[in-house]
Amino acid sequence: MSLAVTNFWLVPAPRSLLAFLAAVGLTGLLLAAAAVAGLVGKGWLASRLARGSVAVPVLYGTALLLVGLSTRERTLPAGSGKYLCELDCHLVYSVAGADLAPGSRTRRVLRPVTRFDERTVAPWRGNAPLTRWPGRIELIDRRGRRFPPVTAAWETAVGAPLRPGESHETAIAFDVPEDAGALRLLVGASEWPSRLLIGCEEAPLAGRLLLTVPF
Numbered sequence: 001m002s003l004a005v006t007n008f009w010l011v012p013a014p015r016s017l018l019a020f021l022a023a024v025g026l027t028g029l030l031l032a033a034a035a036v037a038g039l040v041g042k043g044w045l046a047s048r049l050a051r052g053s054v055a056v057p058v059l060y061g062t063a064l065l066l067v068g069l070s071t072r073e074r075t076l077p078a079g080s081g082k083y084l085c086e087l088d089c090h091l092v093y094s095v096a097g098a099d100l101a102p103g104s105r106t107r108r109v110l111r112p113v114t115r116f117d118e119r120t121v122a123p124w125r126g127n128a129p130l131t132r133w134p135g136r137i138e139l140i141d142r143r144g145r146r147f148p149p150v151t152a153a154w155e156t157a158v159g160a161p162l163r164p165g166e167s168h169e170t171a172i173a174f175d176v177p178e179d180a181g182a183l184r185l186l187v188g189a190s191e192w193p194s195r196l197l198i199g200c201e202e203a204p205l206a207g208r209l210l211l212t213v214p215f
Helices: 011-040 043-069 154-158
Strands: 075-077 082-085 092-100 107-116 136-140 167-169 174-176 184-188 209-212
Touching: 011 043, 011 184, 043 174, 082 184, 107 136
Parallel strands: 075 209
Antiparallel strands: 082 092, 092 107, 107 167, 107 174, 136 184, 184 209
16 A cells, blocks of 8 residues: 555554653653753763753654655545545545535535445454544635534544445535635544654645545
């Protein structure tokens, strides 16, 4: 599976998470070592360790911003699926169809499909069901305006338990102005801690992967 169709750019999700945990762990270790060095009277060593504990998050933050800056927003063609990465599997989101609600000129009803891709399941995971919903779903028009679902019930519908190879379709309503055109669907992970993961589309300055909506 290509990174070009996931919510991570350039860096696979497991490596991105490991990099974040390593940065946090190393920063904590350096701070603890600096405190110990100060207690035993080695001020010069404590100072160097403290500077190192500052350098690690600065370097990590720089990498986070540079990778985000190197990405661009992309829209997948109609019928394509977007993968949201878990550590040991992937869920795929696509749009089966879209219609105007009966008697309305502004309410659009999307029929997103969630699929648990059995080809991406790690050997140790097994066949246990996965209950996982995306952090957010929004429609975005050509002017960049964002339209959330009409109700919060989509979280329960989209997050129904799935076993590897299973999928389900649901319906989500959006209120969208008549002048909104070139609508696309954003299915994204929760902002935290995703905003701190290198290569994640939720990271600062990063482009997002969008799905074409057939309106």
